[in-house]
Amino acid sequence: MTDTSRGLPERPMSPHLQVWRWHITMACSILHRACVVGLYAGAVLLALWALALASGHDSYALYTSVMGSLLGKLVLLGLTFALFFNIAYAIRQTFWDAGIGFAPKTADLTGATAIAFAVVATAVTWVIAAATGAL
Structure with a gap:
């Protein structure tokens, strides 16, 4: 006979940032998600630019x-980085969609390359x- 009086079985904890190594x-x-949010903010700034241009x-x-x-230029610098990182990340994702680049060392290399490309292209x-x- 099965004993069901023990309650729910103990379940493992979900992985979290404290469990996984960085x-x-x-x-x-995480950077890609932040950059996409930044690009949405950039789209709002672009719309405000068009509105200001049309307003006189x-x-x-x-x-x-x-x-x-200085603050505006800092925002534009961040948007430039976000744009270039998003381009590099999209290329990386395109290879992943084709099933290429999932090996851990390759994934690490392409991630570092995407960040490096964004930094260099922004500079x-x-x-x-x-x-x-122009500045």
Whole structure:
């Protein structure tokens, strides 16, 4: 006869950040989600730019002064990084969709490459912008 009076069986705990060691693919996943949220905010800023442009000279001057401030440039720098990281991550995901690159070492390498590409491409973009007087 089966004894059912013991209640529910003890279940294992779900893995969490305290259980798993930190690794690059985890960082890439979290960074990708943050970058997508940032790109949504960038879309709002782009819509505000179009609204300011359509509203007249004073509105556009106010918008450009806000975005030209140190905080505005920092936001634009973050959006530049988010855009380049999202591009690199999408390429990485395309290979994953084809079943390529799931080996742990390959996944770590492509994650680090995506972050490095975003950093280098952001730096190059901002250096070119500064050299051409866009800043």
